[in-house]
Amino acid sequence: MINMTMQSKKKLALIGAGAIGATHIQIAENSPDFELTTLVDPSEAAKALAQSRGIRWYADYKTMLESDHPDGVIVATPNTTHCDIATACLDRQIPVLVEKPITDTLSSALQLVEAEARTGIPVLVGHHRRHNPILRQARNIVDSGVLGKPVSVTAMATFFKPDAYFDIAWHREAGAGPILINLIHDIDMLRFLVGDIDSVQAMTSNARRGYPVEDTAGAVLRFCNGAIGAVTTSDTTVAPWNWDLCAGEAAHYPRQTENTHFLSGSDGSLSLPGLDIWRYHEKKSWHAPLTQERSTPHLGNPYAEQLHHFAAMIDGRESALCSSLDGMRTLEATLAIHQAALTGQTVTLGSQA
C-alpha cells in the first residue's frame, strides 16, 4: 500500500550537520511537511549519521546540487559560506532556509538579497525567535495598538559561557563574541516588534576575560519611528536575564521565569517572555493605579514552527517571516554596534554598505 503521508512530504536537504544542524535533523525527522533525504557535510561524523539514517550523504554541496533534487535546503554551515551556498541553491531554483546571520558581511548579504530578486526563489533567514508563539503574541499585542506608540525598549542578554567555550581559538577573537553570536537575536526581535533601526551608539568591554573579543556590550538604538532602545549583553555574568534561559525554547537551557525584554509605549507597556501588559484604566498619570494583566504565553517549538512556515513558503502560501532583506537589516544593525563601539561615533544605518 502506498504511504500517502510519506509520498506527499517534501524532500529536504541539510547542508551543515554541526551543532544547530543536529536540531534541524531532529525537527525534520518529526516534521509533518518534510522528509530529510540528504545530508551535506564533509565530516566523518555527518557521513556516519547519514548512513545510520539511511539517507544520502555528500561531502560537497555542488555535487549534491548536480545530482539531488530536494524541494528545500537548510544551510547551517559557518557564516562565511552562507552567501555562496545559498546562491547556488537559488540558481538551481531551490528555496533556502539559511541560518542566521544571513551572511558574515553586509556586502555578501546584499549579494544574497540580489540573488533572491534575480531568481524569484524565496529565502527564509533562520532568526527562529520570530516563530516563537510568544513573540507572535507580542507582535499581535503591539499591532493591536493597546500599547499606543512605541517609545522606549530595553533588552537584556546576560548569561555565562563556561571557560571551556574559549578553548576554541576563534571564540576568543573579534567577531565571535556575544554581539554577533547572541545579541543579533535580540536585535532581530526588537526590529520585529518595534520596526527598523535608524542609528546606533555603543560601548564594549573585554575587562573580565581580557581576550580580543568583547565579553560585554551596551548599545543605544534609535528606531526610525523615534523610539529609543537600550540593550546590554555579557557572556561573563551569572544572571538569568536572557531569552534563551527565560523563553523555554531549548531543553539544554534550564528554564528561568524572569522577563528580559521590556517595551514601553505611550498607552501601555509589555514585558517578555511573560507577556505582562501594564496599563492605566482611569487617569493616565504616575499617581493613578497601574494594572498588570497577565496573558498566558503559548509555548511551542520555534524551530518546528519555522520549518512548517518554510514548507508553506515553498508552496507559495506564505511569504518569509524573516526575509533576506530582514536578515540583512538585522545584520547591519548588529555590525553597527561593533562599528559604533570601535569608533565612538554614532553609526547611521544605510551608510555602511
Ligand SMILES: NC(=O)c1ccc[n+]([C@@H]2O[C@H](COP(=O)([O-])OP(=O)(O)OC[C@H]3O[C@@H](n4cnc5c(N)ncnc54)[C@H](O)[C@@H]3O)[C@@H](O)[C@H]2O)c1
Ligand atoms: N538559530 C540558532 O539558534 C543558531 C544556533 C547556533 C548556530 N546558528 C548558526 O548556524 C550556523 C552553524 O553554526 P553551528 O554552531 O552549527 O556550527 P558548527 O561548527 O557546529 O557546524 C557547522 C557544520 O558545517 C560543516 N561545514 C563547514 N563548511 C561546510 C561546507 N562548505 N559544506 C557543508 N558543510 C560544511 C562543518 O563540518 C560542521 O559540521 C552558523 O551560521 C550559526 O550562526 C544558529
